[in-house]
């Protein structure tokens with residue numbers, strides 16, 4: 001098979017850096033250019049020093065659309081849509097957008113959550129990669145929603161590492177604020193609730209439950225930990241069977257029989273789940289790396305599906321673990 005000619009827009013940021021790292025080692029990808037307005041002319045390692053010695057690529061401001069098979073957009077929310085108005089790509093060029101701009105299924109884009117939408121992703125030329133919290137929460141609850149178990153309210157807490165907020169420094173990513181600290185933001189109003197409710201409505205057309213989501217900023221760099229629970233009258237074993245069946249063919253989402261910790265997934269494209277029944281509630285823990293399964297890893301997974309490749313190609317990464 002011929003190599004997939006690929007470009008990355010917004011390649012100087014965190015998700016862009018992770019994509020470069022994955023794609024320069026991907027056996028079917030030829031990375032043609034890495035775009036940045038602020039870093040143009042600089043060699044890759046000047047911006048992403050972790051990649052020194054891995055590639056001779058130089059940042060460019062030029063977006064060369066000719067002959068391109070695939071482009072990843074790693075732009076802030078609200079910037080991908082105007083970017084596509086200013087730059088036209090051939091309709092055969094696959095576009096994978098990592099922002100929230102096209103996650104509404106009324107757009108031309110297919111929502112890129114492989115565990116739910118793989119058959120549609122395989123046919124898609126426009127893919128909206130899910131949000132990081134949205135990925136952790138949807139994978140925690142999708143089998144339960146499909147069973148109709150979440151018709152009343154679901155309670156969710158989620159804590160994210162500082163890389164979730166992007167590379168640009170802000171008051172809440174400043175070391176002095178973040179270290180030895182925890183804080184809540186966007187209580188019950190996080191922007192990812194929209195895409196979560198959209199998927200849950202597809203899994204269970206009668207879904208009218210409410211997801212009460214408390215997002216936390218954590219004092220670590222990478223990873224997302226989600227705890228979700230709702231009233232449940234069945235047994236723990238029955239719930240585990242439903243989850244095992246739902247994720248039977250999933251390439252990266254696994255139900256663990258043992259307690260989890262976050263480092264099991266950091267630097268991997270995995271989502272690990274663990275279920276418990278306590279006090280009449282089904283409790284689900286879900287752990288992902290926000291920059292991999294929550295962003296760039298899932299984007300490569302979607303690329304593999306859209307180009308008919310092995311879903312795991314270029315993504316079999318070892319966790320930090322200890």
Ligand SMILES: NC(=O)c1ccc[n+]([C@@H]2O[C@H](COP(=O)([O-])OP(=O)(O)OC[C@H]3O[C@@H](n4cnc5c(N)ncnc54)[C@H](OP(=O)(O)O)[C@@H]3O)[C@@H](O)[C@H]2O)c1
Pocket residue numbers: 009010011012013014015016035036037038039074075076077079083098099100130131132163164165166167168290291294295
């Ligand atoms: N970080 C995560 O864990 C995560 C997870 C899931 C989804 N996402 C989403 O992925 C997208 C990228 O996130 P990120 O964390 O990589 O952000 P980031 O580190 O802030 O990088 C964004 C990059 O976009 C470029 N940029 C900004 N405005 C632009 C414009 N108008 N035109 C062209 N380039 C522009 C900037 O590069 P230059 O100024 O150098 O050109 C910057 O390096 C966001 O929409 C984010 O919400 C992030």
